[in-house]
Structures are given as structure tokens and as C-alpha cells.
Amino acid sequence: MPGSTGSGASSPGRFSSGSECGEVNTPFTERSVLFDDIDLDLVQKSINALYILVVGGCGFIGSHTVWELAKAGYNVIIIDNLSNAFSSVFDRIESMVSDYYEKTPERRPSLKLYEADYRDRQAMTAILEEYEIPAPFVLSPAESDLRKGSNITGVIHFAAHKAVGESIKQPLKYYANNVGGMIDFCTLLGEFGIKNFVFSSSATVYGTVADIGIPLREEYCSQQTTDFVDDDGERKLVHSGSSGLTNPYGRTKWMCEAILSDLAYADPEWTVTALRYFNPIGCDESGLLGEDPRDTATNLMPVVLRVITGALPVLSIYGNDYDTPDGTAVRDYIHVTDLAKGHLAALKSRADRGFRVYNLGSGRGSSVLEVVDAMEQVCGRKIPTQVVGRREGDVGMCVAKARRAEEELGWRTEKSLEACCRDIWRFLERAGEALVTL
Ligand code: UD1
Secondary structure, eight states: OOOEEEEOOOOOOOOOOSSTTOEEEOTTOSOEEEGGGSOHHHHHHHHHOOEEEEETTTSHHHHHHHHHHHHTTOEEEEEEOOSSSOTHHHHHHHHHHHHHHHTSSSOOOOEEEEEOOTTOHHHHHHHHHHTBOOGGGOOOGGGGGGOOOBSEEEEEEOOOOOOHHHHHHOHHHHIIIIIIHHHHHHHHHHHTTOOEEEEEEEGGGGGGGGGGSSOBOGGGSBSSOEEEEOTTSOEEEEOSBOSOOOSHHHHHHHHHHHHHHHHHHHOTTOEEEEEEEOEEEOOOTTSSSOOOOSSOOOSHHHHHHHHHTTSSSOEEEEOSOSSSTTSSOEEOEEEHHHHHHHHHHHHHTTTSOEEEEEEESOSOOEEHHHHHHHHHHHHTSOOOEEEEOOOTTOOSEEOBOOHHIIIIIOOOOOOOHHHHHHHHHHHHHHHTHHHHHO
16 A cells, blocks of 8 residues: 655635535536435535646656646645655655745645555555545446546646667567556546546657658647648648657657547547657756656756766767758757646646647757757856767657647747756756856
């Protein structure tokens, strides 16, 4: 049985009805029942305690998303096996949330952390049972199929392995955790009637299609055969599938999207939003939350930071012979706070049931050299670099067309590359590393 930690007052909101001895609709049926038939305390507890479940919530993107959820008033349950994160991240968020709500009259949401592997069915079942809607809602044996309801109103799934190089060396680890784990997890969620799911996908699903040199539309990698009018005004037909996936990690993300699309088609109660992240960098502007993985850094910005702090002598630039303005690879870097807010927008979008994919990117590309330059401007020192060969599995360009998320979710990025660098620098200064090692 997994243990939980957490604090925060439970919601003080009161259960209310239209009239003193009136009727109330139960959450799972359109039918009305008399108050006499049900335990009002249990009803009140249930209605006051709605949660978002965040799996992998102590990681880089997860922790920033939990922080944004808490500021927006959501109660949050985090499940994390701490394989690539630290529990101190949770303590940090708790303290940030307490400080934040001390200054407002609003209710402080509840945060809970369970240290568990999302693939551990027994542990996950025990956790989900804690949030099950209680039995008084069962009206008759005939309705026993409606028995499982939950105070968890949405799930955000971050618990995936994400190192491209490692996925090439250990594909089964990636397929087992990212694909097998998600199938079992969704099966269990379905048993508990939890069917509002936000999935962390990745721009990597575009594979070598990304190299076409123009911003990527969601339709360029579609899970359903569809036609659309492209930006040049031409009607195009796309078949479901993907072309030129360059590594097992990318394949796991594509497979998960395909599985979720099939699930939402088969069972229309599911609302699944797949968010294709481009390149998240930066950290909360307070400098209190940042990227602190246990694994060896492989992404560009964490490696740059290690060079700045002296932990690494030089930044290896993987190729300067790409078909890009300066020859180094171009990516769409997105501030992690913008990305986190994209998840809130996705959770609110559940009016449209079914499966829907969104790019979360800025629509602007920056080369490796531009990122290095922006970081040098902020920290006021030279970052040593050396050009080495291309990295296996890399593409030359990967930039989002961000229009769909703006039109349908009302979300777009607000922060620049410079803001990302400034916030990271603040995090380093706060951590004291900059002072110690520079
Ligand atoms: C890739 C995936 C992305 C995924 C991420 C997870 C693609 C197109 N993108 O991001 O979807 O979420 O992995 O880890 O597959 N670079 C260097 N030196 C370094 C590190 C990186 O030059 O030490 C370069 C890379 O070659 C790349 C850019 O910096 O051009 C960004 O690299 P990285 O941060 O690792 O992200 P992607 O490979 O773009």
C-alpha cells in the first residue's frame, strides 16, 4: 500500500441544493433522488474534493504543471516513482503554494504525493480506491455498472521515459513503460470511471516529416485518415500513420497516441487530449522550481547549464551541416510555464469528447547557436563549444504550427527565449551553484 504525503485544507465549500427538502441530481445519472435516501456527509465530502491526478508530477514539466494547477485552485494528487525526480520537489511546491495562498483569501487547494510506480496495479488500485465515489450513490443492483465513480475529474500522464539515445539502446524498457504501462493504466482508470485524460506526447512523432522546413501542422501526423486545407490553400489527404520516426522513444509516443485514439473511438465516454510538446526549457520565474533530473543530462539546456556551472568543460554541438541558416539544428523552444498552462487549457476543453491532438510550441525556431548566444547574454560569460558529428535520431528542424491550440484551447505561448534564459539563470543563482562554481 503506497504511502501518501501532503497537506492543505480540504475544500470548505458547502453542498447546496435548490431547496431545503429538494432533489438533487446524482453525478452519474440524470435521475433525482430524495435527500433522505443518501448520506449527506458523504455527498458533501465527495463534492468538495475533486482532484486532478498527475502521474509523474515531480519531474520537470510535471512539477511546473502541478504548480500552475494549484495556483488555479485545483486539488492535485501526484503519483511519482521518483525514478527521475526528487521528493523534495513536492516539498518545494507545497511551500510555494502555502506562500501563494497566504496572500489571497482563496481556499488553498490540497496537494498529495504518493510514491508509487504507475505500472504497479495493486498500488494504483489502492490509491484510486481512496478517491472512489462512495456506495450511497448506488441506487439499485441494476445500476452496479455505474458503481465506480471518482473524485478524480482528470488525469495528466507524464510518467514516461524520454531520452532518445537511451531508447535506441534499450527499446524494450521504453515500450514496456511508455506503451505497456499506459495501456494498463488506462484500463484501470476506465474501471474507476475516470475518462478525462491528457497525454504528454511529443513533436518527435513528426519524425523526419519535421525536416520539410515549414512549421508542422497536427495533420502532418494524424491518427485518423483525414483531409484538410493546407496553408498553401491546397486540399490534402493524410492517411493515419507516421513517416520517418527516428527512434524508439518517438515510436512509443506515436503508438500511445494511436492507442488513445482507438480507445476514444471505441468508448465515447473518453476525452483524450494529446499534447505534442516541442522543446520545453526555462523554469518558474521565481527561480524556485527548475529542471533537476536524476538521469544524465542529454537535452540541450541542461547540458548548457552543466557547462556554465563547470560540471562539464564544453558543450558539444551535434552537427553544423544541417540545412538551416547557421547549420546547427533548429528547434521550437517553449517556456515550461507556457507549456504547463497548456495542460490547464486542455483539461478545460473536455466539452468536445473524443481524441484530439495539439501542438504545444511557439511557432518560432531557434538554432543551437542562438540558444547558446541567448544564454551567454543573460549570464554574461562565454560558453565553450565544440562542433561534433550529428547525434543519432536527430532531425535538422522541428518547429510547430501553433494555430490549433490557439483557436481551440485559447492557449498560446507568452514567453520568449530570453525569458527562458533569464528564469533559468535565476534558478541557478537561487540554487547557489552559480556563485559556488563560476
Ligand atoms: C528530442 C525530441 C523531443 C523530445 C526530447 C526528449 C525530436 C525532434 N525531438 O528533442 O520531442 O521531447 O528529445 O528528450 O526528436 N544538442 C546539442 N548538444 C547537446 C544536446 C543537444 O547540440 O549536448 C542539440 C540537439 O542536437 C538538438 C537540440 O540541441 O538539435 C535540442 O536537443 P534536445 O534538447 O536534446 O532536444 P531534441 O532532440 O530536439
